[in-house]
Amino acid sequence: MSKNFVEFIIDGKKCMSEEGKYIIDAAKDNGVYIPTLCNIEGLKPKGACRICSVLVNGRPMTACTTPVTSGMEIENNIAQIEGIRKTIIEALFVEGNHFCPSCEKSGSCELQALAYKYKMLVPRFPFMFPIREVDASNPKLIKDHNRCILCKRCIRGIRDENDRSYFAFKKRGHEVEININHEMANKMTDRLARESMDICPVGALLIKESGFRTPIGQRKYDHLPIGSDIEK
Amino acid sequence: MSKPILATASLAGCFGCHMSLLDIDERILELIELVDFNKSPINDIKKFTRPCDIGLIEGGCCNNDNVHVLKDFRKHCKILVSVGECAIMGGLPALRNGLPVSDCLEEAYLNGPSTKDENPEGIMPNDVELPILLDKVYPCHEVVKMDYYLPGCPPDAELLWGALTALIKGNELELPYEVIKYD
Ligand code: SF4
Ligand code: SF4
Ligand code: FES
Numbered sequence: 001m002s003k004n005f006v007e008f009i010i011d012g013k014k015c016m017s018e019e020g021k022y023i024i025d026a027a028k029d030n031g032v033y034i035p036t037l038c039n040i041e042g043l044k045p046k047g048a049c050r051i052c053s054v055l056v057n058g059r060p061m062t063a064c065t066t067p068v069t070s071g072m073e074i075e076n077n078i079a080q081i082e083g084i085r086k087t088i089i090e091a092l093f094v095e096g097n098h099f100c101p102s103c104e105k106s107g108s109c110e111l112q113a114l115a116y117k118y119k120m121l122v123p124r125f126p127f128m129f130p131i132r133e134v135d136a137s138n139p140k141l142i143k144d145h146n147r148c149i150l151c152k153r154c155i156r157g158i159r160d161e162n163d164r165s166y167f168a169f170k171k172r173g174h175e176v177e178i179n180i181n182h183e184m185a186n187k188m189t190d191r192l193a194r195e196s197m198d199i200c201p202v203g204a205l206l207i208k209e210s211g212f213r214t215p216i217g218q219r220k221y222d223h224l225p226i227g228s229d230i231e232k
Numbered sequence: 233m234s235k236p237i238l239a240t241a242s243l244a245g246c247f248g249c250h251m252s253l254l255d256i257d258e259r260i261l262e263l264i265e266l267v268d269f270n271k272s273p274i275n276d277i278k279k280f281t282r283p284c285d286i287g288l289i290e291g292g293c294c295n296n297d298n299v300h301v302l303k304d305f306r307k308h309c310k311i312l313v314s315v316g317e318c319a320i321m322g323g324l325p326a327l328r329n330g331l332p333v334s335d336c337l338e339e340a341y342l343n344g345p346s347t348k349d350e351n352p353e354g355i356m357p358n359d360v361e362l363p364i365l366l367d368k369v370y371p372c373h374e375v376v377k378m379d380y381y382l383p384g385c386p387p388d389a390e391l392l393w394g395a396l397t398a399l400i401k402g403n404e405l406e407l408p409y410e411v412i413k414y415d
Contacts, residue, residue, distance in 0.1 A: 223410060
């Protein structure tokens with residue numbers, strides 16, 4: 001087995017990884033956390049949310065879709081990049097309806113966790129309060145479009161044995177939303193419903209008849225910022 | 233040197249943020265050494281009697297009285313702070329923002345489970361003394377300029393204490409990870 005290893009630099013730190021790995025994963029191997037929202041390990045990257053933007057040799061690129069090459073100079077924790085990330089987070093908060101105090105995902109939500117990490121006290125943009133629907137018509141899952149950030153993780157990750165997706169986009173442009181295939185959803189197993197809730201970075205997919213099980217103080221991001229497991 | 237003057241108000245909030253302020257426990261004694269209170273539900277002073285240094289605002293604006301009080305605070309306070317999710321983004325009261333006001337009133341007074349049978353004449357409160365509901369609930373900074381924001385539902389007592397003492401003493405506010413929470 002011959003693997004090509006390449007050397008590259010992140011924020012001045014010398015790193016090493018297999019050639020061709022995406023920057024996100026190569027950074028992780030070297031104990032560097034680059035935030036993600038639409039990306040999830042094991043799925044083909046989408047490059048949708050831009051939260052993973054880094055400077056590659058001085059130019060902004062998405063770390064989840066850019067393979068690492070020899071001698072690359074990557075800038076991650078710098079003011080310019082953090083500014084971009086914070087702007088995206090704030091835009092996501094005003095674009096939907098994020099009432100964290102009443103959200104089941106609160107404390108374990110990746111969007112919220114990133115807002116904590118970047119210390120968002122108030123979004124700089126005006127709140128849009130869009131009118132969005134909650135779809136509770138399926139037996140196992142509730143879909144709350146108020147919180148969906150359109151990352152497509154559910155579409156990409158939740159599939160049946162014939163590789164058909166339970167979820168799909170419907171409508172276009174600013175009206176686009178996630179649709180659940182009712183016929184398939186009627187037969188969805190508890191395990192898959194749980195996986196759907198878990199794959200969603202926010203609280204847009206919730207399993208029915210069970211909620212707020214984890215007490216405050218024991219949730220994923222109550223004590224440590226997102227990415228702490230990578231940046232040991 | 234005279235002490236800084238503090239004023240507080242609860243607009244469209246639940247008083248939870250004020251309760252969280254009381255969660256500073258015995259440091260409340262320290263606080264009254266550090267500041268004098270003016271208009272506030274804590275001492276029940278109803279009208280400003282002098283210009284103030286710091287105004288803490290809980291709750292957003294859901295009716296015309298909230299707007300009036302908020303503007304009054306802006307006029308009297310050098311520094312105005314949005315305290316809690318409702319002040320910052322409307323909070324749970326803003327859940328009604330997608331609905332027409334008439335739907336909310338009808339649900340509350342005509343069709344709700346607790347009013348449906350109790351209000352056969354279909355009376356809606358309409359006394360001239362009552363504040364008028366706004367079309368939606370507005371975050372404070374969309375009504376007047378706010379200077380600082382302390383998130384949380386309610387904000388952690390440590391965050392409130394940290395922010396107050398930083399403002400009073402003119403220090404920079406420290407924000408450790410665990411004090412910024414939106415729930
Ligand atoms: S999805 Fe996340 S950010 Fe949105 S309301 Fe829920 S906890 Fe808050
Ligand atoms: S429902 Fe969740 S996983 Fe699916 S696109 Fe929306 S935010 Fe992403
Ligand atoms: S995580 Fe890379 S673009 Fe979303």
